[in-house]
Amino acid sequence: MWSSRLAFILAASGSAVGLGNIWKFPYITGENGGGAFVIVYLLCIALIGIPIMIAEVMIGRRGERSPINTMRMLAQRDGLSQRWSWIGWTGIVCSFLILSFYSVIGGWALSYTGHAVSGVFSGASADDIGAMFGGLLSDPWTLLLWHSVFMVLVIVIVAGGIRSGMEKAINILMPLLFLLLLVMVGYALNSGEFMQGFNFLFQPDFSKLSTEGVLTALGHAFFTLSLGMGVMMAYGSYLPKKVSIVKTAVTVSIVDTAVALLAGLAIFPLVFANGLEAGAGPGLIFQTLPLAFGQMTGGVLFGSLFFALLVVAAVTSAISLLEPVVEWLEEQKGISRLSGALIGGISIWLLGMMTILSFNEWANFFPLEFIPAFEGKTVFDLLDYVTANLLMPLGGLFIAIFAGWFMSKQAVKNQLGLGEGAAYQSFMFVLKFITPIAVATVFIYNLS
Numbered sequence: 001m002w003s004s005r006l007a008f009i010l011a012a013s014g015s016a017v018g019l020g021n022i023w024k025f026p027y028i029t030g031e032n033g034g035g036a037f038v039i040v041y042l043l044c045i046a047l048i049g050i051p052i053m054i055a056e057v058m059i060g061r062r063g064e065r066s067p068i069n070t071m072r073m074l075a076q077r078d079g080l081s082q083r084w085s086w087i088g089w090t091g092i093v094c095s096f097l098i099l100s101f102y103s104v105i106g107g108w109a110l111s112y113t114g115h116a117v118s119g120v121f122s123g124a125s126a127d128d129i130g131a132m133f134g135g136l137l138s139d140p141w142t143l144l145l146w147h148s149v150f151m152v153l154v155i156v157i158v159a160g161g162i163r164s165g166m167e168k169a170i171n172i173l174m175p176l177l178f179l180l181l182l183v184m185v186g187y188a189l190n191s192g193e194f195m196q197g198f199n200f201l202f203q204p205d206f207s208k209l210s211t212e213g214v215l216t217a218l219g220h221a222f223f224t225l226s227l228g229m230g231v232m233m234a235y236g237s238y239l240p241k242k243v244s245i246v247k248t249a250v251t252v253s254i255v256d257t258a259v260a261l262l263a264g265l266a267i268f269p270l271v272f273a274n275g276l277e278a279g280a281g282p283g284l285i286f287q288t289l290p291l292a293f294g295q296m297t298g299g300v301l302f303g304s305l306f307f308a309l310l311v312v313a314a315v316t317s318a319i320s321l322l323e324p325v326v327e328w329l330e331e332q333k334g335i336s337r338l339s340g341a342l343i344g345g346i347s348i349w350l351l352g353m354m355t356i357l358s359f360n361e362w363a364n365f366f367p368l369e370f371i372p373a374f375e376g377k378t379v380f381d382l383l384d385y386v387t388a389n390l391l392m393p394l395g396g397l398f399i400a401i402f403a404g405w406f407m408s409k410q411a412v413k414n415q416l417g418l419g420e421g422a423a424y425q426s427f428m429f430v431l432k433f434i435t436p437i438a439v440a441t442v443f444i445y446n447l448s
C-alpha cells in the first residue's frame with residue numbers, strides 16, 4: 001500500500017512524466033501546426049484522459065491484483081465474460097513495444113548528457129548542433145551503445161526491486177526538472193522569439209490540423225498519461241481506500257500537462273529565433289535546447305543537469321513499462337524476478353535494434369506500405385503509431401466501457417466516493433457517453 005495520497009501521485013507522475021512530455025509533445029505539436037493541435041490535445045486530456053485514468057485507477061483499486069488478474073476477477077465477480085482480461089494482455093504487448101523505442105530515445109538523452117558535460121554546445125551554431133544530431137542518428141553503433149546503457153539501468157532497477165529506494169531521490173529530482181524547465185522558459189523569454197513561440201502554441205489555426213493530427217493528439221493524451229494499458233490499474237491496486245481517486249487523477253494529469261506545456265514554451269521561441277523548422281520531427285529538442293545551453297551563462301551546468309534529469313524522468317517511465325512484463329513472466333511462467341527482468345529486458349533490447357536502424361540503414365524501409373494508414377512509416381514510426389494511436393486508445397475505450405457500462409454500479413459509487421449527486425451523475429455521463437463516443441469517432445474518421 002502507498003503510505004499516502006502523495007506517494008501514489010509521485011509514483012503515477014513518475015510513470016506519466018517522461019519523454020512523452022519533453023521530447024514527443026513539442027515535436028508532434030510542431031509537425032501538426034501548433035495551436036489547433038494543442039487545443040485538441042488539451043480537450044483529449046480533459047474529456048478522455050482524465051475519465052479513463054479515473055476508470056483505470058478505480059478498477060485497479062477494486063481488483064487489488066495485476067491488471068490481467070484484476071480484469072479476470074472483476075469480470076467473474078460481476079458475472080461478465082472472461083474476455084475482459086484481454087485488456088490486461090494487450091497492455092503487456094503494448095508495454096513491450098513502447099519500451100523498445102522509448103529506450104532508444106532515452107539513449108539519445110544519455111548521449112546528450114555526455115555532450116552537455118563535455119561543453120561542446122558552447123558557442124555552437126544551429127548548423128553545428130544539427131550536424132551533431134544527424135551524426136548521432138546516422139551511427140547505429142553509438143545508438144546501440146546508449147540504448148544498451150539505458151536498458152541496463154532499467155533492468156537493474158526492476159530486477160533489484162529497488163523502486164522504493166529510488167522514490168526518495170525522485171521526490172527531489174522531479175521538482176528539480178520542473179524548475180529547470182522554468183529556467184529554460186525564462187531564457188526563452190529573454191532571448192528567444194517568445195511571443196512567436198507562445199502564439200504558435202496557443203493561437204489555433206484549424207486549417208493546419210488534419211484528421212490524422214486529431215488522432216495523433218488523441219493518441220498522445222493516452223501515451224503521455226500512461227493510459228489504456230493497465231499501468232495506472234496496477235498503481236491503483238495499491239491505493240488506500242480513503243483516498244479520492246478523482247482528485248489524485250486530476251492532479252497527476254495537471255502535473256503532466258504543465259510539464260509538456262513548459263517544454264513547448266521553452267522550445268518554440270528557440271525554434272523561431274534560430275530560423276529552425278517547427279516540424280523538424282523527433283530531433284526537435286535535441287536541435288534546439290543545446291543552442292540555448294551553448295549561449296546562456298551556466299549553460300554547461302544547466303545543460304548537463306537538464307539532460308541528466310530527462311534521463312531520470314525517462315527511466316522512471318521505463319520502469320513502469322518493464323514492470324508489467326516482468327510481473328506477467330513471474331506469474332504466468334513461474335520464473336524469478338531476476339530471470340523475468342533479464343528475459344523481458346533482453347527481448348525488448350533486441351527489438352530496440354529495429355528502431356535504431358529506422359534512423360539510418362532502414363530510413364527508407366516502409367514495411368507496411370501497402371496499408372494506406374501506414375504509408376511512408378519506418379519501423380519506428382509504426383511502433384509509435386500502433387501503440388499510441390491504436391492500441392492505447394482501444395484499450396482505453398474498453399476500460400471506459402467496462403467501468404461505465406458493465407462494472408457493478410454500487411462498486412463504482414464506492415470507489416468514486418462522489419455520493420450520488422450532480423458530481424457523480426455528470427462524471428458518469430462523461431464516462432459512459434462522451435469518452436467512448438469521442439474515441440470511437442476519431443477512430444472511424446481515420447479508418448474511413
Ligand code: PFF
Nearest residue numbers: 016018019020223224226231
Ligand atoms: N507516459 C510516458 C511519457 O509521457 O513519457 C510514457 C509511457 C509510460 C507510456 C508508461 C505508457 C506507459 F505505460
Ligand code: NA
Nearest residue numbers: 016017020224
Ligand atoms: Na507524459
